[in-house]
Amino acid sequence: MSMSYAVKNLVQGSQELIAFRIGDQEFCVNIMSVREIRGWTPATPMPHAPAYVMGIVNLRGAVLPIVDLSARLGMGEAEPTPRYVIIVAHMRERVVGLLVEAVSDILTITDENIQPVPEVSSDLERQCARGILAIDKRMICLIDLDWLFPEKESEAA
Amino acid sequence: MDMNEIKEIFFQECEEQLAELESGLLKLNDGDRDPETVNAVFRAVHSIKGGAGAFGLDDLVSFAHVFETTLDCVRSNKLEPTQDVLKVMLKSADVLADLVAASRDGGSVDETRTRGLVKELEALAHGDVPSPASHEAPKPAAKAPAAAPKAESPKPTDDSGFQPIPFTFDDFGSDEPAIEGSTYDIMFKPRRELYSKGNEAALLLRDLSRIGEMSINCDATALPALDKMDPEGSYFGWTISIKTAKSEDDLRAVFEFAEWDCDLEVKPSEAESSDEELPMIPVPFDLSALDDAPAVDDKAEETLAAAVAAAETASNVAKAAGAAARAEKKETAAAAAAQNNAAAAAAAAGQTIRVDLDRVDRLINLVGELVINQAMLSQSVVENDATGTSAVNIGLEELQQLTREIQDSVMAIRAQPVKPVFQRMSRIVREVADMVGKSIRLVTEGENTEVDKTVIDKIAEPLTHMIRNAVDHGIETPEKREAAGKDPEGTIKLTAKHRSGRILIELADDGGGINRERVKQKAIDNDLIAPDANLSDEEIDNLIFAPGFSTADTISDISGRGVGMDVVKRSIQALGGRISISSRPGLGSTFTMSLPLTLAVLDGMVVTVAGQTLVVPLTAIVETLQPEASAIHSFGATQRLISIRNSFCPLVDVGRILNFRSTQANPVEGVALLVESEGGGQRALMVDAIQGQRQVVIKSLEANYTHVPGIAAATILGDGRVALILDVDAVVAASRGQSLKAEMSLAATG
Numbered sequence: 001m002s003m004s005y006a007v008k009n010l011v012q013g014s015q016e017l018i019a020f021r022i023g024d025q026e027f028c029v030n031i032m033s034v035r036e037i038r039g040w041t042p043a044t045p046m047p048h049a050p051a052y053v054m055g056i057v058n059l060r061g062a063v064l065p066i067v068d069l070s071a072r073l074g075m076g077e078a079e080p081t082p083r084y085v086i087i088v089a090h091m092r093e094r095v096v097g098l099l100v101e102a103v104s105d106i107l108t109i110t111d112e113n114i115q116p117v118p119e120v121s122s123d124l125e126r127q128c129a130r131g132i133l134a135i136d137k138r139m140i141c142l143i144d145l146d147w148l149f150p151e152k153e154s155e156a157a
Numbered sequence: 158m159d160m161n162e163i164k165e166i167f168f169q170e171c172e173e174q175l176a177e178l179e180s181g182l183l184k185l186n187d188g189d190r191d192p193e194t195v196n197a198v199f200r201a202v203h204s205i206k207g208g209a210g211a212f213g214l215d216d217l218v219s220f221a222h223v224f225e226t227t228l229d230c231v232r233s234n235k236l237e238p239t240q241d242v243l244k245v246m247l248k249s250a251d252v253l254a255d256l257v258a259a260s261r262d263g264g265s266v267d268e269t270r271t272r273g274l275v276k277e278l279e280a281l282a283h284g285d286v287p288s289p290a291s292h293e294a295p296k297p298a299a300k301a302p303a304a305a306p307k308a309e310s311p312k313p314t315d316d317s318g319f320q321p322i323p324f325t326f327d328d329f330g331s332d333e334p335a336i337e338g339s340t341y342d343i344m345f346k347p348r349r350e351l352y353s354k355g356n357e358a359a360l361l362l363r364d365l366s367r368i369g370e371m372s373i374n375c376d377a378t379a380l381p382a383l384d385k386m387d388p389e390g391s392y393f394g395w396t397i398s399i400k401t402a403k404s405e406d407d408l409r410a411v412f413e414f415a416e417w418d419c420d421l422e423v424k425p426s427e428a429e430s431s432d433e434e435l436p437m438i439p440v441p442f443d444l445s446a447l448d449d450a451p452a453v454d455d456k457a458e459e460t461l462a463a464a465v466a467a468a469e470t471a472s473n474v475a476k477a478a479g480a481a482a483r484a485e486k487k488e489t490a491a492a493a494a495a496q497n498n499a500a501a502a503a504a505a506a507g508q509t510i511r512v513d514l515d516r517v518d519r520l521i522n523l524v525g526e527l528v529i530n531q532a533m534l535s536q537s538v539v540e541n542d543a544t545g546t547s548a549v550n551i552g553l554e555e556l557q558q559l560t561r562e563i564q565d566s567v568m569a570i571r572a573q574p575v576k577p578v579f580q581r582m583s584r585i586v587r588e589v590a591d592m593v594g595k596s597i598r599l600v601t602e603g604e605n606t607e608v609d610k611t612v613i614d615k616i617a618e619p620l621t622h623m624i625r626n627a628v629d630h631g632i633e634t635p636e637k638r639e640a641a642g643k644d645p646e647g648t649i650k651l652t653a654k655h656r657s658g659r660i661l662i663e664l665a666d667d668g669g670g671i672n673r674e675r676v677k678q679k680a681i682d683n684d685l686i687a688p689d690a691n692l693s694d695e696e697i698d699n700l701i702f703a704p705g706f707s708t709a710d711t712i713s714d715i716s717g718r719g720v721g722m723d724v725v726k727r728s729i730q731a732l733g734g735r736i737s738i739s740s741r742p743g744l745g746s747t748f749t750m751s752l753p754l755t756l757a758v759l760d761g762m763v764v765t766v767a768g769q770t771l772v773v774p775l776t777a778i779v780e781t782l783q784p785e786a787s788a789i790h791s792f793g794a795t796q797r798l799i800s801i802r803n804s805f806c807p808l809v810d811v812g813r814i815l816n817f818r819s820t821q822a823n824p825v826e827g828v829a830l831l832v833e834s835e836g837g838g839q840r841a842l843m844v845d846a847i848q849g850q851r852q853v854v855i856k857s858l859e860a861n862y863t864h865v866p867g868i869a870a871a872t873i874l875g876d877g878r879v880a881l882i883l884d885v886d887a888v889v890a891a892s893r894g895q896s897l898k899a900e901m902s903l904a905a906t907g
Contacts, residue, residue, distance in 0.1 A: 044879040045769065046865055047815035056862065056871060056879045061526040063871045063879055065862040094861045148861075 015137075019105040020087065022070045022078075024060050026104060026140045028133065033145055037103060040084040051077065054099060059088065062139045064099040067148055074124050091145045098148075105134060114142060162353075167208045169511075171257045172577075174201040178250050179580050188245045195238075199228045200430050205253065207414055211355075214260045219251075223275050224249050224730055227282040236281055246276045251584050337400065340426035341408055346376075346394030351418035353389065362395065366409045368400025393857040396424060460802045514610070517570050524560075524567045525854040530873035531560045532851075568755050572607040575653045575662070578617045581606050582624050582651060589628040597632055597647040606653040608660045608757040615732050616662065616752065619725040623664050623748055624649065626722070631666035631746060641743065643667070659734075659776065660754055664745040670739040679706065698738045698746075730886055732756065733774065733869065751776075759855055761882065762830070763848040763874070765815035770880045771844070772853055772872055777885040779831045779839065781847065784808075784826045797821075799829060799841045807830070809892040810843045811883065815867055840889045851875075855882065867891060 018037075019028040043055030043066045052071035056063050066086060070078040078084070078099055086097040114131035131143040173340055181198035184191075206221035227246070230236035238246075252274055255266045291615035343365070347358050376394040386392070399408065408423050409416070535553050575708065579601045590597040632638075639645050651662040673694060680686045680700045692700075700706060701722045731735045734752035753759065753776070761772035762781075789808065792798045798805040808829070812818045822843060830843040853872035856879075858865055869884035 042878070044871075045817075046862075046880065046881070047817065047868065048866055054864075056858070056875045056878050058879050061522065061529060061856070061873065062875075063856045063858055063861060096861060 006074050014108055016085065017107045017109060017140075017142065018101040020085075020103045022073065022100055023075055025075075026138055027069070027100075028105075028107060028140050029087070029089060029143050029145055031106065035088045035090060035095065038086050038088065038097075040080045040082060040086055040099065054078075054080075057086075057097065059095075059097070063097070064088065064095060064097045068099045070099070070101075073128060083103060088156045089145060091148060094149075096148065102125055105135075107133070107140070109133060109135075115151075118143055142152060164212055164847050168257065168261045169213060172207050174205050175250065176577050176580055177201045177249070177253050179583070180576070182243060182247050182250055183580075183583065185238050186240065186247070191237075192232075194227070195232045199225065199232050202228055202253070205257065209260070212260075214256075216266075217260050219255055220249075220271060220275065221253060221276050224253060227278040230282050236284070236672075245281060247584075247587060247610065249274050249278060251588070255525070255585075308699055309772065316484070332901070337694075339402070341399050341405060342424055342426050342861065343397040343408065344394070344420070344422040345397065345412070346420040347391045347415070348420070349387075349389060351415050352391060354418060356415045356418070358393070358395075360399070361411055361415060365397065365399065365408070368403050368407060368411065368898075369399045370879065371397050371399035371401075373397045373784060380526050392421070406523055429622055490513045512570075517567075520569065521567050524564050525757065528560055528564055528852075528854055529873045529875075529877075533877055536875040555671075564758070568609065568757065569607075571610045571755070572896055573610050573613055574605045574607050575613060575616075575660075576604040578613055578620060579651055579653070581617065582620060585621055585624050586628055586649060589625055593629060594634070595628065595632055595647060596635055596645060597649060600648060600650045601652070602650065603653040606655060606660060608653075608752070611756050611759070612660070612732060612752055612754070616750070619728045619750075620662070620664070622725050623653075623722075625665045627664060627668070627746075631667050631668035637669075641669075656751070656753060658760070659751050662750045662752065663747060665745060666749075667745040669747050670742040670744055671701070671738070672699050673742070676700050695739075698740050701738065716789040733759070733776075757855055758852055759882065760850065761853050761872075762850050763853075763880070764830070764844040765846040765848060766815070766829070766844050767812035767822075769817055770848065770874065770878070771811070772828060772880050772882045773832075773844075774840070774869070774882065774885060775877065777832045779833050782829050782831065782841075784824045784827075784829050784841075789824050795821075795826065799824070801831065801841070806839050807892060808840050808841045808843055809888065811888060812843075814844070814888050819869075827876075840892060842883075842885070842888065853882070863885065 016031040017028040018031050018034055021027075041057055043057045045055040046053060046065075051054070051066050054066040054068045058064070068078045070076060073112075078101075080099060084101055085097060085103055086099055087103070088095060088097050092154045113133055113135075115134065117126060117129045118130060118135050120126060125141075128143055129141050130146050132138040133142060139147055172743065176200035178198055181194050181201065184194050185198070202221050202225045206218055206225055209217035209221060224246075227236070227249075231238050231242070236242060252266065252271050256271070258264070259266045265814070279510055345361075346356075347356075351358070351690070352535055362373065374396045378391040379394070380386070382629070401408070405425070409421075412419065412421050417472075531553075535557065538549055538553055583599045583601070586597055586599040627649050633643075635645035638647065648667050650663070650665045652665070654661050666718065677686070677692065677697050680697075680703065681688045681690075683706060685700060685703045685706060702725075703723060706721055712852060726736050729750055729752070730803065732752055733756065734750055736748060736750045738746055738748050740746035759772075760775040762775055762778060764771050764773055782801070788800045790798045790800065790805070792807075797808040799807075801806045808824060810821050810824075813821055822845065824843055827843050827845045828847050829843055831839055831841050833839055853874075856871045856873065858868065858871050867880075867887050869882045869887075871879050871881055874880050
């Protein structure tokens with residue numbers, strides 16, 4: 001299957017996105033940066049961490065930090081239930097887990113489908129969003145993963 | 158495998174050879190006169206030269222060549238390896254290391270230093286060679302007229318750096334009619350090893366064709382039928398007739414690195430030599446004859462001597478190259494023998510394989526997983542089988558033992574002796590001592606103490622820093638030492654040993670010790686302590702580890718660049734180690750570093766703090782105790798002290814420091830872990846409960862997240878959950894008033 005995706009990408013310049021839900025909004029990230037999707041397990045909280053870092057979990061022996069995407073997007077801290085999922089994604093050289101309510105869709109789009117982010121007052125939305133998609137009358141926001149952990153913070157280590 | 162990979166292997170081998178070289182030289186320096194030691198040293202340089210030649214690293218080749226020539230004099234007992242000689246040799250080893258590094262990473266070497274050493278090496282090589290006059294006087298008389306005109310016009314150095322100085326051979330009546338248009342017959346038959354070592358006959362022949370006009374015949378008589386042919390075998394031989402202005406040595410030089418893997422015969426053509434104007438009898442210069450027959454050997458020595466004598470008018474570099482080129486023939490034969498010895502020695506000295514570190518790391522990771530998995534399994538079995546007698550339980554116990562054993566064995570793969578690092582230190586001592594005009598001897602002990610490779614890699618830098626400090630500040634000048642009634646030569650002693658599951662590295666100097674008055678004054682000047690602070694000697698000594706502390710009055714090249722012992726301390730701590738100093742005025746100081754043997758596992762105490770599970774490194778814990786209400790004393794607004802055997806110790810609530818809770822816990826309900834922190838002083842860390850002790854596999858937090866102040870790393874517990882490993886020193890520092898955030902920003906700048 002992945003083969004046919006790759007071929008499609010080559011032929012049509014299209015890309016595949018994973019869409020997920022937080023509250024009543026939909027977001028998506030490029031499927032190429034997603035490594036796996038797993039169920040929610042309680043995370044070990046970290047001292048002195050920003051509120052949106054829920055803690056760390058064990059991903060087959062590696063320590064995986066979990067980002068509460070809802071809190072990161074300023075939509076309030078999530079109260080995860082066992083139905084929540086963690087999207088394990090590559091972010092530069094790191095691997096992080098994104099806590100979301102549910103994965104809703106896999107989309108195949110071309111670059112033309114991506115609309116620029118409209119002028120909004122909030123910095124947060126402008127920074128996190130790389131574009132907006134209109135699919136079946138739904139609005140889906142394409143998230144820029146690099147933005148999740150600001151570079152400055154990662155350098156502090 | 159591409160060229161770069163091959164080159165990388167060469168450089169790796171160079172590292173080993175350089176280590177071998179240095180340790181050999183140091184042994185000689187200590188009075189070892191075992192011929193095998195000299196041979197080992199010679200082999201090391203020769204191998205580097207050989208490899209460097211294959212990669213066209215000309216600078217490296219030419220220096221190694223001069224070095225090798227001098228070493229050969231030592232090997233053939235023509236040069237006594239005295240302290241002075243060895244001093245030059247050790248310096249040369251350093252330059253060689255620099256040249257290797259420069260070839261690998263780019264960058265440049267100190268040209269003047271290299272040239273200076275080339276001169277010194279040459280001088281040594283020449284110094285003990287028997288006077289040429291006594292040997293050659295009767296012989297060259299007849300040929301003198303022919304030789305004379307050439308002696309005045311030495312040829313310019315050719316590209317290879319080996320300058321032929323033809324007159325010496327004419328002068329000498331040797332077999333080298335280096336006259337324009339001489340013809341040589343070369344018989345060249347590669348053996349299969351030649352090809353398996355990556356040499357290529359065609360390339361050698363092509364090189365040869367550049368030297369002169371040649372005709373070549375291929376001897377294919379040995380070629381078997383196709384079905385009998387070994388695809389990796391060697392069946393062809395060539396006879397070459399070449400007309401050239403170059404000497405026989407130059408012809409042989411083409412085959413230099415293939416010489417041991419082929420049958421090679423180079424001789425002046427019969428027909429040609431009879432036409433020679435000079436009445437010379439060509440002596441077939443057979444390699445084996447050279448090695449066996451002393452008569453021929455003498456001749457080679459004379460050759461060298463004559464080359465030296467005649468080349469005195471030439472430039473120094475050219476002189477060295479010329480002399481070396483003469484010695485080449487003899488030495489390659491000897492080197493071939495040495496190579497065989499080396500191969501035999503290597504086979505005898507236990508078999509080793511070279512393994513990519515990544516593979517070992519992968520194995521270690523997997524074993525780490527295995528340990529975690531096994532622990533998880535045990536835990537769930539115990540939960541489901543309270544009796545603990547079932548066969549499953551017994552099997553599990555065995556599994557646990559096996560896992561532990563596997564883990565130990567895997568860790569042992571990464572364990573390496575600290576020797577290479579210690580060897581590097583001896584170079585630093587030499588160089589820095591030279592720079593500051595002090596005479597210092599480095600004594601090392603326990604070099605074979607093994608520790609994980611990552612630890613070795615990481616201690617080199619702090620150790621370098623400390624050694625520089627010891628040389629620069631620790632040891633006094635010879636004059637001062639003499640005035641104090643000490644040996645003008647200072648001694649620095651570097652010791653490694655295992656102690657209770659850690660490695661202990663001690664660096665002791667017999668210098669003046671810490672000048673406590675000055676340290677204290679400096680600390681006051683730098684606002685590190687209050688002017689009226691009352692400090693114990695130990696506390697004053699430990700001030701040198703304070704950030705931004707440097708006692709050097711003058712900022713020198715060597716130390717005192719603003720980064721000081723605090724950086725050393727920080728890097729040791731980052732390894733989970735501790736460092737302390739003890740100093741006796743007038744007698745010297747001793748730094749003691751205690752480091753974990755491995756960075757992969759740690760013995761920890763599993764504790765509960767505010768509902769969270771934390772691991773406290775066992776090495777940090779002095780004792781645990783259940784505080785009684787009467788032992789807790791409030792001190793000021795927020796501080797609390799606990800009295801332990803009549804001394805008071807500050808109480809630190811771990812949950813509070815890590816922000817796990819907002820109010821102080823009631824100490825009586827918890828357990829106090831008495832920890833000893835860096836810089837002396839004890840603290841009682843308050844935790845809620847102790848769960849037990851266990852060995853945990855250290856997992857990096859930085860890999861996917863960032864450094865967390867107060868937390869050293871993470872680990873995975875038996876139930877599969879992640880637990881944080883407490884950074885005791887950071888927590889203690891935080892309790893002293895430095896906030897953890899401040900610690901964090903310091904770490905970022907450091």
